[in-house]
Amino acid sequence: MMKIEAVIQPSKLDAVKDALLEAGIEGMTILEARGHGRQKGHTEFYRGREYTVDLLPKVKIEMVVPDDLREKAVQAIIGAARTGRIGDGKIFISRVDDAVRIRNDERGETAL
Amino acid sequence: MRRLAIRLVVPLVFFVISTVSFSQSASPAAPATQAQVAALQQAIQNAQTSGDNGWMLVSAALVLLMTGPGLALFYGGLVRRKNILGTMMQSFAMMGLVTIIWAIVGYSLAFGHGNAVIGGFEHVFLRGVSLAPNPDYAKTIPEQTYMIYQLMFAIITPALITGAFAERMKFSAMALFLSLWSLLVYCPMAHMVWGIGGLLNASGGHIPSLDFAGGTVVHVTSGVSALVTALYLGKRMGYPRTAMPPHSMVLSFIGACLLWVGWFGFNAGSALNAGPLATSAFINTHFAAATAALGWTIAEWIHNGKPTALGAISGAVAGLVAITPASGFVQPMSALAIGLAAGFFCFFMVFQVKARFGYDDSLDAFGVHGAGGTLGAILTGVFAVSAINAAYGNDAAGNPIATGALDGHWMQIFNQLAGVAVAWCISAVGTLVLLFAVDKAIGLRVSPEEENAGLDLSQHGEEGYDFNT
Numbered sequence: 001m002m003k004i005e006a007v008i009q010p011s012k013l014d015a016v017k018d019a020l021l022e023a024g025i026e027g028m029t030i031l032e033a034r035g036h037g038r039q040k041g042h043t044e045f046y047r048g049r050e051y052t053v054d055l056l057p058k059v060k061i062e063m064v065v066p067d068d069l070r071e072k073a074v075q076a077i078i079g080a081a082r083t084g085r086i087g088d089g090k091i092f093i094s095r096v097d098d099a100v101r102i103r104n105d106e107r108g109e110t111a112l
Numbered sequence: 113m114r115r116l117a118i119r120l121v122v123p124l125v126f127f128v129i130s131t132v133s134f135s136q137s138a139s140p141a142a143p144a145t146q147a148q149v150a151a152l153q154q155a156i157q158n159a160q161t162s163g164d165n166g167w168m169l170v171s172a173a174l175v176l177l178m179t180g181p182g183l184a185l186f187y188g189g190l191v192r193r194k195n196i197l198g199t200m201m202q203s204f205a206m207m208g209l210v211t212i213i214w215a216i217v218g219y220s221l222a223f224g225h226g227n228a229v230i231g232g233f234e235h236v237f238l239r240g241v242s243l244a245p246n247p248d249y250a251k252t253i254p255e256q257t258y259m260i261y262q263l264m265f266a267i268i269t270p271a272l273i274t275g276a277f278a279e280r281m282k283f284s285a286m287a288l289f290l291s292l293w294s295l296l297v298y299c300p301m302a303h304m305v306w307g308i309g310g311l312l313n314a315s316g317g318h319i320p321s322l323d324f325a326g327g328t329v330v331h332v333t334s335g336v337s338a339l340v341t342a343l344y345l346g347k348r349m350g351y352p353r354t355a356m357p358p359h360s361m362v363l364s365f366i367g368a369c370l371l372w373v374g375w376f377g378f379n380a381g382s383a384l385n386a387g388p389l390a391t392s393a394f395i396n397t398h399f400a401a402a403t404a405a406l407g408w409t410i411a412e413w414i415h416n417g418k419p420t421a422l423g424a425i426s427g428a429v430a431g432l433v434a435i436t437p438a439s440g441f442v443q444p445m446s447a448l449a450i451g452l453a454a455g456f457f458c459f460f461m462v463f464q465v466k467a468r469f470g471y472d473d474s475l476d477a478f479g480v481h482g483a484g485g486t487l488g489a490i491l492t493g494v495f496a497v498s499a500i501n502a503a504y505g506n507d508a509a510g511n512p513i514a515t516g517a518l519d520g521h522w523m524q525i526f527n528q529l530a531g532v533a534v535a536w537c538i539s540a541v542g543t544l545v546l547l548f549a550v551d552k553a554i555g556l557r558v559s560p561e562e563e564n565a566g567l568d569l570s571q572h573g574e575e576g577y578d579f580n581t
Contacts, residue, residue, distance in 0.1 A: 044357060046420070047426065047462055048415075048463035048467065051355040
């Protein structure tokens with residue numbers, strides 16, 4: 001099982017969700033996050049004081065998928081989220097030890 | 113007003129005539145006519161009073177609206193989220209505390225008979241303040257209306273000061289400090305400018321100064337006191353390196369619009385009647401707000417490249433502050449000019465002067481109210497004309513006496529400066545004394561941990577917003 005964490009632009013969330021559903025991935029967790037990579041922030045002005053806002057709003061999608069769906073998931077995300085500009089985001093993939101369905105104690109890939 | 117009076121009087125005349133002729137079938141004509149005339153006069157007076165009193169009660173409500181929720185929202189939106197309730201509570205506390213103080217002794221000290229500086233105790237517990245007019249102040253409305261109207265001014269003035277010490281003063285200290293301030297600074301200033309026998313009173317004062325709705329009494333006093341408090345208390349932790357932008361420009365926007373509309377009660381209500389002077393003040397108020405918003409916006413657009421919402425609403429408030437002393441004395445075109453000047457001047461005060469001196473007047477109470485009030489008071493001396501308001505009465509020939517420089521009375525500017533100087537002095541000295549005393553007694557500032565956690569949690573055990581449920 002692979003955990004896929006994708007940090008994307010908030011405006012791409014709907015497109016990415018739809019693409020993942022089409023790829024056969026139904027379970028995911030969405031978090032509102034702030035951050036930046038190489039993308040610069042912007043300045044705001046309040047009564048003459050300049051504020052540099054470099055923690056930008058992002059969306060983080062987390063999902064755990066069976067090994068054979070990993071590339072499909074990654075491609076779905078890239079296809080929906082890419083614009084070609086700095087700030088598109090990143091995907092991190094890690095291995096997961098186990099998964100448990102709380103409702104009925106199922107374990108492993110059947111729990112996903 | 114006249115049409116309404118006629119509509120009331122004509123049926124009343126018929127009624128009176130028919131009643132009198134019914135009951136006095138055999139009496140001579142003269143006493144009956146006298147009785148009719150007396151009854152008519154009473155009816156006209158009642159009609160006048162009802163129009164004036166109606167407007168004055170609405171005005172009083174409008175001015176209270178300026179504090180709650182106008183100022184509460186305006187200031188509340190400008191602070192960080194963790195301090196929203198604390199900030200709003202400061203304005204709300206004034207609504208409660210100052211009311212009690214005013215009812216017990218404040219009105220008496222401000223408007224009772226005394227000397228040139230302060231009133232007396234004749235109206236303690238509102239003794240002698242009845243539903244009959246007090247001709248010293250307003251001939252056509254009950255004195256209680258006048259009292260409650262003035263109360264709303266007494267409420268908002270200390271509430272304005274809270275902008276200077278936002279996000280770092282203890283609730284208990286604030287309550288004590290501002291309660292004492294309203295007695296020690298506001299009441300004397302109100303007495304000097306508006307009270308019978310006051311030093312700066314336009315009618316009969318030693319140094320007659322023209323302050324229609326409280327440029328000096330409300331804005332200069334609160335603004336200067338704000339500056340003194342900001343300097344005494346020191347900066348917020350992390351200021352100016354840490355960014356502390358407004359957490360909700362939306363709330364501030366709503367608050368500013370409520371202030372604009374409420375200000376019609378503040379200025380036009382200061383005519384103390386529903387007549388043409390109220391119209392003049394109403395128009396001047398609106399015109400000044402508009403040009404001031406434009407002035408600040410233009411200045412900011414040039415300076416920063418973008419016109420901000422905060423700049424626009426701050427400009428509008430600055431214009432409203434500046435027109436406050438002038439509203440019932442100047443012509444509409446003068447109001448446009450005063451507003452524009454205030455927009456640019458207060459922008460300069462906030463952007464340049466504050467930055468240069470580095471004081472943390474968190475919500476620009478001094479930059480907008482202190483500076484705008486001072487400018488407005490001086491410009492009142494420039495632009496006042498007797499044609500709008502013959503505040504100094506008529507001379508022996510029956511011609512109105514010149515009021516401001518535009519009328520030829522250039523000395524008025526000196527009187528205005530004197531009024532401003534008195535306001536500055538009493539505010540600075542009174543505030544400093546009180547800050548010192550309250551600090552020694554219970555301490556003014558919250559602890560660093562409390563400041564970090566925010567006033568909502570540390571002072572009130574509450575959170576303004578709950579995003580979790």
